Amino acid sequence: MSFSRVHVAVAALLVAGATALAGPAQAADGHRALSRFDDGSFETPKAPANAFTPLTAGQGIGPWAVTAGSVDLIGVGFWQAAEGDQSLDLNGSGSGTVAQSFTTVPGTTYSVSYALAGNPGGGPALRTGRALIDGQNFQDFSFDVTGRTRNAMGYVGRQFTFVAQGASTTLSFTSTVAGAYGPVIDNVQVQECKPCCG
Template identity: 85%
Template sequence: MSFPRARTAVAALLVAGATALVSPAHAADGHRALSRFDDGSFETPKAPANAFTNLTTGQTIGPWSITAGNVDLIGAGFWQAAEGDQSLDLNGSTAATVAQSFTTVPGTTYSVTYALAGNPGGGPAVRTGRVLIDGQNFQDFSFDVTGKTRAAMGYVGHQFAFVAQGASTTLSFGSTVAGAYGPVIDNVQVTECKPCCGG
């Protein structure tokens, strides 16, 4: 950042808004939050307040691994977060991919939700990227930063579902835009869909 500085999908669905999409225990829509998936708001480790920390391939952000490129972990106050204090710019000086593996039950449907914005500091107006499950592309995303500011990032909620193929699943987010101004993600949640609860 240079501020002055998948194929067993059940659905891919854009969800308006950037509110918390599930409760920690059990949501009314039949999805149950998973404790096995952790730190979807990139709160650990703490980046400096009103600043950011650049992290590169091979480093970690809590349970997340940086598998390509480099990212900027955005500290509290630098710009608006969707949830908690921190968020993640998927472009540090170049496009990056982050991944987290978590326990799943084969044949079970899971829902992934996340809040998307973009670094408003420069570069092309549209920030693009993709979400992958076990290396397969499940959802492409884009965000237009026109009119957005650090105080009003304009987060939009996204959602898709997948059927787990194994006892462990890897969720990845990757930028597909070049340069130092990338898509910003926050409030990533994975929930297990329970048909008996209407989900």
């Protein structure tokens, strides 16, 4: 009898411990619920080396969602990344949009920075797009691929700030150029601003 009580108590402790170790709540699809901006270099999942993975609306790239059109997740070795191994062409078979939602503190200013280049494979020289916060355009961007190659992408830094309006904010990047050769983004970072930020 006493062994059974001890056994039940140990089992209860193990269950409680497992629950405590489970960490953040998980979404229905099994992914960890994100509380902060994550994977701005598009490192997960891995695209094939020296190739790319086409993705369409409704599919995900780690914490990012493809919300419109199509994009290409560029694998290591296909072309030069700005940071890490992978990057994202905002045009797959046509223009696309990716978005990530993350927790924010209302009234707090945040800085968004990212590396911008363009697919040098063809099409018009100018690659254009927009960065949006909660669906509102915060920055138009453009990149001229003239003279650029896969080994010399010529990434440039872009930055803007926004004031969070709610407890969750959605950052999106969208291409505004047609065709299969779009703007390329990498090394996206979101940071809470200090008083001197801006």
